[in-house]
Amino acid sequence: MTGAVRAAVLGAGSWGTTFAKVLADAGCAVTLHARRPELAAAITADRENADYLPGVRLPESLRATTDAAEALDGASVVVLAVPSQSLRENLTAWTPLLPPDASLLSLMKGIELGTTKRMSEVICEVTGAGADRVAVLSGPNLAREIAEEQPAATVIACPDHQRAAAIQAACLTAYFRPYTNTDMVGCELGGAVKNVIALACGVAEGMGFGDNTRASLITRGLAETARLGSALGAELTTFAGLAGLGDLVATCSSPLSRNRTFGEKLGRGMSLEEVQRSTRQTAEGVKSCRPVLELGLAHGVEMPITEAVVRVCHEGVTAAQMVKEIMSREAKAE
Numbered sequence: 001m002t003g004a005v006r007a008a009v010l011g012a013g014s015w016g017t018t019f020a021k022v023l024a025d026a027g028c029a030v031t032l033h034a035r036r037p038e039l040a041a042a043i044t045a046d047r048e049n050a051d052y053l054p055g056v057r058l059p060e061s062l063r064a065t066t067d068a069a070e071a072l073d074g075a076s077v078v079v080l081a082v083p084s085q086s087l088r089e090n091l092t093a094w095t096p097l098l099p100p101d102a103s104l105l106s107l108m109k110g111i112e113l114g115t116t117k118r119m120s121e122v123i124c125e126v127t128g129a130g131a132d133r134v135a136v137l138s139g140p141n142l143a144r145e146i147a148e149e150q151p152a153a154t155v156i157a158c159p160d161h162q163r164a165a166a167i168q169a170a171c172l173t174a175y176f177r178p179y180t181n182t183d184m185v186g187c188e189l190g191g192a193v194k195n196v197i198a199l200a201c202g203v204a205e206g207m208g209f210g211d212n213t214r215a216s217l218i219t220r221g222l223a224e225t226a227r228l229g230s231a232l233g234a235e236l237t238t239f240a241g242l243a244g245l246g247d248l249v250a251t252c253s254s255p256l257s258r259n260r261t262f263g264e265k266l267g268r269g270m271s272l273e274e275v276q277r278s279t280r281q282t283a284e285g286v287k288s289c290r291p292v293l294e295l296g297l298a299h300g301v302e303m304p305i306t307e308a309v310v311r312v313c314h315e316g317v318t319a320a321q322m323v324k325e326i327m328s329r330e331a332k333a334e
């Protein structure tokens with residue numbers, strides 16, 4: 001492995017483990033940080049993360065540890081793959097251990113509750129790193145499909161194009177094709193808001209509605225995402241790309257999506273608490289919908305689908321009422 005890029009992946013859930021596999025398959029020397037010793041030991045001994053990716057064989061070269069200092073030692077790429085709402089706390093503990101010039105790559109698709117900050121903003125704030133050291137990876141990347149080496153593309157955004165290109169080279173494999181972009185705001189918003197729209201699509205699915213409803217939600221969801229992005233300085237073309245439309249379509253259509261599945265259970269009549277009890281995995285849109293709506297309100301951007309999701313998830317509105325509210329809005333031009 002002499003000369004290989006050293007990467008640390010912090011967070012051994014579905015996507016962290018999958019992306020660690022991608023990096024290892026691309027030739028990087030990768031250490032994956034897990035919180036639980038039994039999980040780290042099982043990944044190393046059995047080459048499997050049975051909790052999150054049962055049946056997926058992990059590369060021999062992939063190491064796992066619970067020791068963050070060990071994972072971060074000598075890493076030139078540090079990958080952050082924890083739930084968005086716990087990033088600040090996790091990163092505060094990891095910051096003293098970060099190698100000074102390492103690229104900090106966010107895999108997360110959420111907006112922070114209370115601050116309405118994007119993940120790259122949280123990373124800069126907590127670590128003191130300059131914005132040009134922070135990158136985001138976002139696209140139609142359902143973890144299970146990538147772990148099974150089904151071909152897919154993604155976007156790596158960084159204000160520093162050279163850094164984005166270096167990360168691109170570090171994770172390019174026969175089944176995973178990253179493109180570079182410099183639009184952080186667009187890529188991060190695309191990833192965070194699509195989870196909210198996927199919740200709405202799930203609710204529609206759970207209520208028994210079909211493809212017309214889903215296509216309408218996807219299209220109008222993209223419209224409200226792009227409106228917000230435009231107000232926040234994103235490039236509109238980003239929303240027509242992999243981190244926008246690509247991810248939105250994949251997440252809103254796939255039974256593998258946790259957000260869509262969460263919404264589906266709400267649409268079938270389960271309460272928020274019942275659905276939360278039924279899964280251990282992160283459905284980011286449930287918490288991010290509120291800060292996304294707050295961003296919209298702060299910038300004078302109408303986000304009716306996001307608002308409906310907030311009302312169903314957090315204000316006790318039923319799925320049937322949600323449909324009524326969306327469909328009885330004032331008629332307007334597209």
Ligand SMILES: NC(=O)c1ccc[n+]([C@@H]2O[C@H](COP(=O)([O-])OP(=O)(O)OC[C@H]3O[C@@H](n4cnc5c(N)ncnc54)[C@H](O)[C@@H]3O)[C@@H](O)[C@H]2O)c1
Pocket residue numbers: 011012013014015016017035052081082083084086090107108109110141142143144280281282284
């Ligand atoms: N799973 C996917 O298909 C996928 C794809 C692309 C992006 N993402 C994004 O990647 C991020 C991570 O998602 P994931 O799918 O790996 O999530 P997950 O729920 O599968 O795993 C989360 C991981 O974070 C760890 N963790 C650390 N601190 C935690 C805390 N305080 N609370 C809870 N867990 C904590 C958990 O132990 C676990 O290993 C999310 O923002 C998600 O939107 C996921």
Ligand SMILES: O=P(O)(O)OC[C@H](O)CO
Pocket residue numbers: 109139140141142143195198247250251256257258259260282283284
């Ligand atoms: O399972 P979800 O809903 O978190 O979506 C996973 C990925 O973000 C799809 O790109």
